[in-house]
Amino acid sequence: MSKTHILSSSFLCIGISTESKRPLEQNKEQPCVSDEVAGLLEMSKPIFVNGRYVRAKLSARRLAKMRKQYIADGYYWPEKPLRDRSLDMTSKGSKKEKAREERQKLIEENMRKMPQMIAEYRAKMKDLRAKKRDLKEKQNEKQLEAQRLGYHPKDPRGLQKLLQAEALEAKKKKRMQKKALGSS
Numbered sequence: 335m336s337k338t339h340i341l342s343s344s345f346l347c348i349g350i351s352t353e354s355k356r357p358l359e360q361n362k363e364q365p366c367v368s369d370e371v372a373g374l375l376e377m378s379k380p381i382f383v384n385g386r387y388v389r390a391k392l393s394a395r396r397l398a399k400m401r402k403q404y405i406a407d408g409y410y411w412p413e414k415p416l417r418d419r420s421l422d423m424t425s426k427g428s429k430k431e432k433a434r435e436e437r438q439k440l441i442e443e444n445m446r447k448m449p450q451m452i453a454e455y456r457a458k459m460k461d462l463r464a465k466k467r468d469l470k471e472k473q474n475e476k477q478l479e480a481q482r483l484g485y486h487p488k489d490p491r492g493l494q495k496l497l498q499a500e501a502l503e504a505k506k507k508k509r510m511q512k513k514a515l516g517s518s
Contacts, residue, residue, distance in 0.1 A: 370409070371411055374392065375412075378391075476496050
């Protein structure tokens with residue numbers, strides 16, 4: 335009956351026959367790592383002690399040199415494991431990219447509203463032009479009235495007299511309306 339030696343390292347093959355120093359039948363496809371190499375690999379890992387990580391005893395540079403040397407001497411050294419890149423966090427993107435995306439969304443939204451905004455603007459401008467036109471007509475009428483009274487059209491005294499006359503006419507209209515309401 336042959337003795338089997340089970341090694342505890344995560345880098346080693348499980349179960350090596352001590353008599354022949356060969357892996358057992360179940361591990362034929364993966365070569366096993368020697369105890370020396372396993373020790374070096376363990377020393378290259380940080381250790382978690384009392385809630386804190388203690389740095390590795392072998393730096394990555396020294397481990398790489400030793401790896402080359404051991405491979406040249408004929409020892410088996412396991413391949414470096416590839417990182418599972420699917421577990422990496424995906425980039426959220428830079429602040430500038432986010433701002434660009436938000437700005438593009440805002441532009442698209444505003445472009446959808448554009449026909450309505452244009453219609454509102456045109457209606458507003460039409461009203462504004464009509465108001466300006468009415469104001470200008472009133473000013474022209476006042477200037478003509480001032481000329482009839484014998485004042486220069488731009489003379490402030492003539493405009494002042496016109497304003498007083500308009501105020502008197504407004505008072506007369508109010509009195510007339512009160513009389514009409516009171517007599518009915």
